[in-house]
Amino acid sequence: MLADDIAWALPEFQRHAASMFRDTFAAYSPGGTTTDADGFEVPAFTAEGTTPGKVSGRSRDADTDARYVDVGGVDRPVVEGGVHIPISALVPQIGWEYVLTAAGPLTNTAMIGRRYRVVDVPLKSYQSALRLDVVEVP
Numbered sequence: 001m002l003a004d005d006i007a008w009a010l011p012e013f014q015r016h017a018a019s020m021f022r023d024t025f026a027a028y029s030p031g032g033t034t035t036d037a038d039g040f041e042v043p044a045f046t047a048e049g050t051t052p053g054k055v056s057g058r059s060r061d062a063d064t065d066a067r068y069v070d071v072g073g074v075d076r077p078v079v080e081g082g083v084h085i086p087i088s089a090l091v092p093q094i095g096w097e098y099v100l101t102a103a104g105p106l107t108n109t110a111m112i113g114r115r116y117r118v119v120d121v122p123l124k125s126y127q128s129a130l131r132l133d134v135v136e137v138p
Contacts, residue, residue, distance in 0.1 A: 028096060051086065071137055094120065099113065100113065115136065
């Protein structure tokens with residue numbers, strides 16, 4: 001039966017997916033607010049460790065409608081499956097942020113420091129990686 005074959009092979013699929021994760025991300029969960037150096041109240045985050053991963057582009061065709069999320073009064077396009085992390089990683093919640101802290105050998109180093117806010121955590125059966133829907137935030 002095909003489902004049994006896939007279930008049997010899934011650990012290998014997960015190892016293969018994880019072998020592609022050559023970038024390093026620092027993960028942060030939202031934790032209330034704090035005051036910045038200019039006296040403004042800004043969101044505070046709690047460090048949740050690091051994880052390997054990769055950034056992926058949009059999975060939709062340019063001809064389809066894009067989904068947008070409001071971030072600080074600015075509509076930002078959602079990148080569906082934009083950040084991939086191992087299935088064994090701590091499953092984030094909506095609002096977590098991932099910062100690319102180290103680029104793998106095939107990643108443009110200009111991406112270091114880019115921040116991605118999680119707007120959805122799609123979960124499914126037979127998953128080989130966590131593919132997070134994200135928006136890039138300044």
